[in-house]
Structure formats: C-alpha cells, structure tokens
Amino acid sequence: MSFIRTTEQSSHYDHLEKMSINELLTNINTEDNSVPIAVKKSIPQIEILVTQIVDKLKNGGRLFYMGAGTSGRLGIVDASECPPTFGVSHDLVIGLIAGGDTAIRSAVEFAEDDTNQGWKDLEAYHISENDVVIGIAASGTTPYVIGALQQCNQHNIITGCITCNQGSPLATTARFPIVVTVGPEFVTGSSRMKAGTAQKLVLNMISTSTMIQLGRVKGNKMVDMQLSNNKLVDRGTRMIMEELDINREKAAYLLKNHGSVRNAIDNYERTK
Secondary structure (H helix, E strand, O other): OOOOOHHHOOOOOOOHHHOOHHHHHHHHHHHHOOHHHHHHHOHHHHHHHHHHHHHHHHOOOOEEEEEOHHHHHHHHHHHHHHHHHHOOOOOOEEEEEOOOOHHHHOOOOOHHHOOOHHHHHHHOOOOOOOOEEEEEOOOOOOHHHHHHHHHHHHOOOEEEEEEOOOOOHHHHHOOEEEEOOOOOOOOOOOOOOHHHHHHHHHHHHHHHHHHHHOOOOEOOEOOOOOOOOHHHHHHHHHHHHHHHOOOHHHHHHHHHHHOOHHHHHHHHHHHO
C-alpha cells in the first residue's frame, strides 16, 4: 500500500547554505519546537503499548527495541540506561541494531535491508510470548525491523513500533503502533533530527513510565539506581538525608552498609 513519507518531503526552508549561523540555529529550533506537540497527540497510543509492556514485565517478560541506524542507536541508549537508573538487570530491556554492535558506531552497509536477520537476532535471546518487541524506524519501511515484527506476530509475541510516517508498512505491521508525525526535516530527509528527537522522547516516556509502574521509583526518586560513581553516591546520600531527616554522616553510612537508597530507607524504617 502506498503512503506519503512526510519524513522524506522537501524542507520548508531552502538555500540553507546562505543562512547565517544564527538563522540556522533559530530555524532548527523552530522546527524542534513542533516535536513535543506531535508527541502529545500520540499519548493515547503510547499508553496502550505501555500497558501491554507493564503487564508482560510484571510476569517475567522482557522488552526489546529493534532498529537500524539512528533508530537502532536510540533504542540501545534507552535500554542501556535502565539498569543504572532503575537498578534492573541488563537483560530486562534489550536494544538490538541491524548490523550488530559494530553498527552502534559505524554504518554497516545494507544491514537494514535483510528481512530475516531481525528475527534471527531475537531468536538468539530465546524470544517468547512473554516478551514485547518494539520496532523503531522513522521511515516505517526498514526491512530488518518489519521482518522481525512479522515473525513476532506469527509467534503471538506482542509488537509495537515508533515511526513518523502514518500508514507505513511498520505502522500497519505492529499490533500497537505509535506514530508521531513530525513532518519534513530542516535538512530534507535527515530523520536523525525531528524524527530522532520524537523517537527519543517516546522512548523516555515508555521506559520511565514502565519502570515507575514496576515500582522502581519512590516518590520522585531513583531509589534503585546503581551507585557507579561519586556523583551518584552523593545523590543517594542526599536522598536518604531528605527522606529520613538525618545528617550526612549517618546517611552515608546507611547507603554504604545497605548498597542502595531503597534498602537504606527500608532497613532504617524497620529498625526505628
């Protein structure tokens, strides 16, 4: 079925090379301001998909992101931030990219055109009906992603997507599509710009709301974050000071003794 690729339509701006630096920055910013508005319109779609994800993860399932190029990298970034931010295992949210780890830094020619490799990559993780797979592709036409989701559908695995083209093959393949229509890019076809920003915002919403629903936030604090550097240790100490109304020395002791903000608070409250 044919559809209009709005992400490929000509930019609203021309003669970019003749613009001053200030004009370039101002016009890019003007276009960027439209992205959150477009994302807001997709909240009902995001809510439906997050509801599915939470249900599966509460019952032992996993969340997979799949994409190529910028879309794949954005999925990997979001997945990689979940363990340090929310203290979950590294195999709860998994990001896959066409071309494998090499493609995180360098383009792997034609990797995204393989309709079978995406499913093979999922099979390596023993994908099952307990899991959720989200395909990410601004164009909505990436064979690596579409082929994987088609196989998932056949195996009764929940599928979602994040795309920026209404009616695209990806949007019609995913059972729970999220379509954020951002329109033409400032540089024609450069979907790392508005489309990439939209995808990042949606990924933030998906992972953060899911983790909150899974109980990984207390109040508004990341009480399960990994204490992997001095900045985070200091942040954790301050969280405990604020929550328990105790001094820094005692808070630091509790954090070191119990290994996480949550454990420190819970154990302190139990011994009061």
